[in-house]
Amino acid sequence: MTKILIIYTGGTIGMVNDAQTGAxxxxxxxxxxxxxxxxxRLNYQLxxxxxxxxxxxxxxxxxxxxELAGIIGDSYHDxxxxxxxxxxxxxxxTASALSFMLKNLNKPVVLTGSQLPIGEIRTDAKENLIxxxxxxxxxxxGKAMVPExxxxxDYQLFxxxxxxxxxxxxxxxxxxxxxxxxxxxxxNLSFYSNYINPHPLEELRIQSRFNANIGVLKLYPGITPQxxxxxxxSSVDAIILETFGSGNTTTASWxxxxxxxxxxxxxxxxxxxxxxxxxVELGKYETSKxxxxxxxxxxxxMTFEATVTKxxxxxxxxxxxxxxxxxxxxxxRGELTS
Ligand code: ASP
Numbered sequence: 001m002t003k004i005l006i007i008y009t010g011g012t013i014g015m016v017n018d019a020q021t022g023a024x025x026x027x028x029x030x031x032x033x034x035x036x037x038x039x040x041r042l043n044y045q046l047x048x049x050x051x052x053x054x055x056x057x058x059x060x061x062x063x064x065x066x067e068l069a070g071i072i073g074d075s076y077h078d079x080x081x082x083x084x085x086x087x088x089x090x091x092x093x094t095a096s097a098l099s100f101m102l103k104n105l106n107k108p109v110v111l112t113g114s115q116l117p118i119g120e121i122r123t124d125a126k127e128n129l130i131x132x133x134x135x136x137x138x139x140x141x142g143k144a145m146v147p148e149x150x151x152x153x154d155y156q157l158f159x160x161x162x163x164x165x166x167x168x169x170x171x172x173x174x175x176x177x178x179x180x181x182x183x184x185x186x187x188n189l190s191f192y193s194n195y196i197n198p199h200p201l202e203e204l205r206i207q208s209r210f211n212a213n214i215g216v217l218k219l220y221p222g223i224t225p226q227x228x229x230x231x232x233x234s235s236v237d238a239i240i241l242e243t244f245g246s247g248n249t250t251t252a253s254w255x256x257x258x259x260x261x262x263x264x265x266x267x268x269x270x271x272x273x274x275x276x277x278x279x280v281e282l283g284k285y286e287t288s289k290x291x292x293x294x295x296x297x298x299x300x301x302m303t304f305e306a307t308v309t310k311x312x313x314x315x316x317x318x319x320x321x322x323x324x325x326x327x328x329x330x331x332x333r334g335e336l337t338s
Contacts, residue, residue, distance in 0.1 A: 002044040002137040005079045006032065007071055009064075010054030011087025013112075013129070016119030024117060026054055029085070036118070038130060044137060047079075057087025057094070057113075062312060065097040066208035072102065072109060073206045081108035081136035081144060085129070088113045088165055088173050091151055095160025097309040099149040099333040101208050104200035106147045108136045111160065113153070115171050124171045128153060131185045138189065146182060148197050148334075157183035159195075161306040161335040164276065177276040178301040178337065197334050211237060211315035214308065218242040218274070225254050232258045238268040238311055240304070247271045247280030247298065248287035256290055263294060268321060270328055272299035272307050279337065297328045299336070306335045 008014060008029040015024040029050045032039065039046060049071055055064070072082055086094055095111050102109065112132040114125035132152040138145040149160040154172040162179040180195045215236035217228065231239055239262060243249050259269060271280050271291060279301035282292035292298075299307050310332070314324045329338060 003079045004044055004046055004081055004083060004133055004136050005071075005075055006046055006048045006083045006085065006133075007068065008048060008050045008054065008085045009057070009060075009068070009087070010051060011057050011085065011089075011113045012117055013085050013087075013114040013125045014054060015117030024119075027118060036126060036129065038126065039133070042130070042133060042137075044133060046133070055087070057090040060090045060094055062097070062210035062212055065094060065101065065210070065309075068094070069098060069101040069206050069208045072098075073204070076107070076204055079107070081110070083129070083132045083136055084109065084111045086111050086113050088115065088153070092160070092163045092165055092174070092303065092305040093309055095149050095151050095163060096303070096306045096335070097210075097313065099159075099161040099335065100310055100313040101206055102149060103205040103207060104202045105149065105204060106144065106199050108144050108146045109149045109160075110136055110146075110157070111149070111151050115169070115173055124154065127155075131155075131189070134189060135183060138191070140193075143199055145191055145193075146196055147199050148182070150182060155185045156181045157185075159334055161309075161333055162303065164303050164305060166276070175276070177303075178279070179334075207313070207317060209316035210312040212312050214238045214240065214311055214315075216240045216242065216308075219244060219249055221250075223250075223255075225258065228255060228258050232262040232267075236267065237315060238270065240299075240307055240311065241269055241271050241296070242274050242304070243271050243280070243288075244274060246278065246284050246288070247273055247282050247291070248285050249291065251287055251290065256294075259291070259296070260294060263296075266321065268297060268311070268315075268324060268328075270297045270299045270307060270311060272302055272304060295325070297325050298338075299328065300338045302336045310335060
């Protein structure tokens, strides 16, 4: 019998109307089978690990990511896979962080949630939960069909470190702008196996140390030296530079000098684009040639969420600056196309 561990962290999905007051209150996922009777028809053994207290996902942080990875690690051999119920707001960050922490994953870890609480009549929660469970249970020649950390939402399965939450109202809340979806749920579940990571040859290894001392500098025309230097002269260890188009910045000499000063103080600088689709191409235009010469790291087509979590993850390992810079530009879990 398929065995799945449901890890309930919180978020809108777990809310029901209180019978007396009508207010939205957290639902007891320990009684999930009574509350979602459709689950019994799946014929899986479902165990539930519920966070206490449950969290709005805006309160997620690297300590909780590590806790999640630990729960998966501790019960890895007891289950066919894992469904994590999570608020949608920071789901793409948690999915990205888990993808980096869980090296050589060969079981599915599917995050899902919903835009409407499970207790609402028009809820999207039941479909998201039921299909996420079916995806986890799907096997190909006895092996998990999707040995990856993914997000399932509104009939689509995304690679976790490629997804972004782009809409706060639509049921279709997520997008994967630079990578094909992994599966789609229609009348049948269709898997796009060419895009799914292969099964690893080695055993799962969990690395859950992060260094969160990073800063973000989002550029805009007219940005002042004070605004730039508030980040470049701060005590962060690394900076994510959110640039224009294919990785371009102003060529103003004070700006370039501020970046150089940060590099001279051993700060890593990663260039990602403000455009959701497409990739950074350092050196394509005059306005990014200088950045390339200075040793600024290309984030290629990584999402902001993947860049933040990958940088924190790599900086948390015992790696030299040169190794971090090298790995930031490589795909380590399918998070970028270089
Ligand atoms: N604020 C909620 C959360 O991210 C929204 C949701 O569950 O979708 O926890």
